[in-house]
Amino acid sequence: MIAAIIFAIHGVVLVTVFVWKLRSEGMAEAVLAGGFIVIIFSVGWTIAGLVANLLFESEGLAAWMNRDTISLVLVTLGEAVFYTLFLRALGKKPKGDAKT
Numbered sequence: 001m002i003a004a005i006i007f008a009i010h011g012v013v014l015v016t017v018f019v020w021k022l023r024s025e026g027m028a029e030a031v032l033a034g035g036f037i038v039i040i041f042s043v044g045w046t047i048a049g050l051v052a053n054l055l056f057e058s059e060g061l062a063a064w065m066n067r068d069t070i071s072l073v074l075v076t077l078g079e080a081v082f083y084t085l086f087l088r089a090l091g092k093k094p095k096g097d098a099k100t
Helices: 002-025 027-055 067-091
Strands: none
Touching: 002 027, 002 067, 027 067
């Protein structure tokens, strides 16, 4: 159940970012942003799975929190921090073009 919720959250974020970029910058940027999110999730889940395999038994912490769910939670927390810092950096970017 937790894994389904995490996948649903990622789906909502993917669609939201895709539509946001499509409206603001066009189809090419929307596809790139969507691909970026998919790649970050895939690589992050792989790395979090390796960490969870090292730190936890195959049963996990409980019946509802096995190693796979723990790795999904780890990757979601890591992505939340990464995207928060990434969007803050984009917000501080100068709006105007430097060329005249």
